[in-house]
Amino acid sequence: MSEYHTPVLLDESVSALIADNPKGTYVDATFGGGGHSREILSRLTPEGRLIAFDRDSDALANAPDDKRLTLIHNNFRFVHNFVLEQFHEARKADATATVEDCAGRSSQADDNVEARKAGKQDHYGFGVEAGADDEFMAAAKIEGGEGFDVEAGLEAGVDGILADLGVSSHQFDTAERGFSFRYDAPLDMRMNVKARLTAAEVVNSYDEKELERVLRIYGEVDGAGRMARLICKARTAKAIETTGELDAAIAPCLPKFGEHKILAKVYQAFRIEVNQEMKSLEKFLDGAARSLKPGGRLAVITYHSLEDRMVKNFIKCGNVDGRMEKDLYGNMSTPLEALNRKPILPSEDEIASNTRARSAKLRVAVKKDCSGRSRSGSGGEKADRWGKGQEEE
Numbered sequence: 001m002s003e004y005h006t007p008v009l010l011d012e013s014v015s016a017l018i019a020d021n022p023k024g025t026y027v028d029a030t031f032g033g034g035g036h037s038r039e040i041l042s043r044l045t046p047e048g049r050l051i052a053f054d055r056d057s058d059a060l061a062n063a064p065d066d067k068r069l070t071l072i073h074n075n076f077r078f079v080h081n082f083v084l085e086q087f088h089e090a091r092k093a094d095a096t097a098t099v100e101d102c103a104g105r106s107s108q109a110d111d112n113v114e115a116r117k118a119g120k121q122d123h124y125g126f127g128v129e130a131g132a133d134d135e136f137m138a139a140a141k142i143e144g145g146e147g148f149d150v151e152a153g154l155e156a157g158v159d160g161i162l163a164d165l166g167v168s169s170h171q172f173d174t175a176e177r178g179f180s181f182r183y184d185a186p187l188d189m190r191m192n193v194k195a196r197l198t199a200a201e202v203v204n205s206y207d208e209k210e211l212e213r214v215l216r217i218y219g220e221v222d223g224a225g226r227m228a229r230l231i232c233k234a235r236t237a238k239a240i241e242t243t244g245e246l247d248a249a250i251a252p253c254l255p256k257f258g259e260h261k262i263l264a265k266v267y268q269a270f271r272i273e274v275n276q277e278m279k280s281l282e283k284f285l286d287g288a289a290r291s292l293k294p295g296g297r298l299a300v301i302t303y304h305s306l307e308d309r310m311v312k313n314f315i316k317c318g319n320v321d322g323r324m325e326k327d328l329y330g331n332m333s334t335p336l337e338a339l340n341r342k343p344i345l346p347s348e349d350e351i352a353s354n355t356r357a358r359s360a361k362l363r364v365a366v367k368k369d370c371s372g373r374s375r376s377g378s379g380g381e382k383a384d385r386w387g388k389g390q391e392e393e
């Protein structure tokens with residue numbers, strides 16, 4: 001276990017992910033301290049490969065020296081493009097361990113400001129990303145290489161994709177990153193420190209209705225309207241620049257006892273907005289489903305109900321808001337099938353030794369083939385732990 005981050009549901013998630021193909025190609029979408037990645041690498045043969053992502057440059061220093069690993073400094077929302085690119089690269093040369101800084105500067109937060117100004121919001125009330133994403137996608141565009149059939153690469157797909165969502169302990173415990181109300185620090189909360197949108201920008205520039213939306217939807221904060229009003233009132237005297245100033249502004253909404261519970265929700269809400277986490281997750285799920293080969297596994301660990309609901313909906317319906325879309329014959333055509341009908345939860349022992357595991361939920365799904373079958377029977381002994389006879393939750 002590194003000090004950077006103690007991995008959660010480590011055996012459960014990696015056992016579900018790798019199932020029966022240790023020679024395959026896997027993706028760890030949230031590298032962090034590299035705990036899950038190291039476990040995946042330890043179970044792969046020399047032919048196996050791992051493509052990992054993190055948008056936080058601090059995570060890059062945790063990369064093990066392993067030529068089977070490619071660590072990409074970017075948002076996992078682009079997983080599908082990078083998976084294609086890796087197939088392309090693999091054709092050109094043997095994989096060498098690489099740390100790639102493809103992002104330079106995160107764009108989606110900047111775009112969110114513009115999208116808000118233009119009044120663009122999707123059906124969740126999430127900000128819609130604009131221009132610079134397209135710019136980034138153009139930069140990351142996959143060109144068909146010499147004799148390389150990109151479509152064939154796409155068809156092949158990867159064997160498994162893991163995402164362990166949210167922030168790392170390192171991010172949370174580094175005072176100056178501003179993720180925690182435990183420290184008085186600048187209101188920052190950016191996972192990618194090159195992104196332009198900070199929590200201070202959100203708190204000081206969003207209008208009252210927008211602040212209410214962020215607090216209500218992303219923090220499920222009771223009395224979000226009153227809290228938004230208090231923030232707007234406090235910032236007329238002076239901009240709210242630190243966590244301490246934010247806490248003081250909303251103090252009248254906080255109970256005498258148990259104020260930490262409310263603060264945790266408020267900070268979660270602003271963190272999700274700053275990093276556009278819900279939009280990234282939606283794009284990631286779509287890209288992950290397209291990047292998996294038939295029989296490939298998707299394993300996602302979530303830490304709050306909003307993201308768990310999106311993952312559950314996506315697995316069940318093929319979209320994050322749970323729309324049941326049927327074809328002409330009344331059949332649902334979805335790319336994935338759930339392996340664990342109930343989410344896998346950490347054991348009491350794990351929660352006792354790592355309190356950050358307490359809200360974790362793991363969902364595992366398998367990619368169907370074009371006939372709509374999931375091949376979920378091919379998962380070997382371990383897969384039965386997730387697959388059998390459980391009611392959906």
Ligand SMILES: C[S@@+](CC[C@H](N)C(=O)[O-])C[C@H]1O[C@@H](n2cnc3c(N)ncnc32)[C@H](O)[C@@H]1O
Binds near residue numbers: 005035036
């Ligand atoms: C809970 S930690 C993962 C910890 C990791 N599994 C381990 O064992 O150390 C989440 C990590 O995902 C990264 N992350 C969150 N959202 C991301 C996104 N949209 N794209 C890329 N990385 C992201 C964060 O920067 C953080 O390092």
